[in-house]
């Protein structure tokens with residue numbers, strides 16, 4: 001709960017301090033791949049800022065970090081890439097009660113019962129792949145959602161990602177989005193070898209993925225065991241006789257799997273909020289049996305026409321939310337050691 005006591009000047013000063021701290025943490029996390037606070041500490045600052053802006057609307061601003069997608073592209077190191085379709089972040093809920101409120105809001109907007117696709121929230125780096133006539137032509141980081149960083153040569157070193165879509169009828173153009181991640185099992189070895197070479201280790205597998213991919217020299221990326229899982233498409237331009245555009249998120253995954261794209265084996269379509277809660281509890285208990293780190297569960301309205309009706313805020317879709325699991329002790333402990341790219 002935010003401190004709502006004090007004068008309006010005190011509150012404005014607190015909001016300014018929160019925004020400055022959040023921007024600084026974003027810079028460390030997205031540009032330098034070297035966070036200085038844990039994700040839970042960062043989330044708490046964002047949560048406090050959101051609560052203050054909600055309670056005191058006069059403090060709202062369109063460029064507040066609560067309204068924008070984090071991670072401005074580092075255009076000094078990488079060429080900028082303008083995404084054909086915007087990339088978004090996700091809104092969060094931190095409890096089953098907050099998720100029920102989201103179900104209620106979404107159900108009210110839609111006006112009927114809908115199916116939900118549940119999937120693991122992969123703690124990696126968001127990457128956008130552009131395929132033209134079935135050929136991979138460009139890969140970019142998310143950046144601020146409009147402009148990302150060109151990492152095409154680095155992405156081409158990842159074996160999971162096909163150079164060509166496995167279909168005779170690809171769309172003329174399509175953007176395929178997903179996460180590049182560093183397998184948990186290989187993380188200890190990477191840090192040990194960095195320390196041996198006199199270099200600082202990474203704070204966690206997510207930062208190892210980002211630091212390994214955002215390299216000027218793709219041969220460094222090629223030596224890292226990076227993987228990708230994709231979870232979305234955008235900017236679909238049909239070609240005559242092309243595969244038909246899917247009508248549900250789950251159909252998107254079937255289509256992508258057919259094209260040879262790496263798809264998670266853990267997603268499931270659920271028909272009631274109770275089933276979604278059970279999915280969340282199940283992976284809360286089994287989150288360490290997966291090869292990548294997960295920081296939550298993403299719940300998406302499955303039907304694409306309904307997704308389009310619900311639309312987007314300035315930073316996230318209204319048709320999806322991320323249930324975040326409580327933080328784990330180990331991440332905070334690892335952050336005590338010195339970290340960097």
Ligand code: NAD
Nearest residue numbers: 025029035037038039042089090119120121122126231298
């Ligand atoms: P986010 O990571 O909470 O959620 C949005 C992202 O989730 C999307 O961009 C998408 O790429 C990804 N994602 C993973 N699995 C997905 C799936 N199955 N379906 C759809 N999307 C999926 O939001 P964000 O804006 O990228 O980053 C904010 C989060 O990053 C914070 O909550 C915090 O955990 C972390 N962060 C930490 C620091 C720090 O200093 N420690 C700083 C900035 C951000």
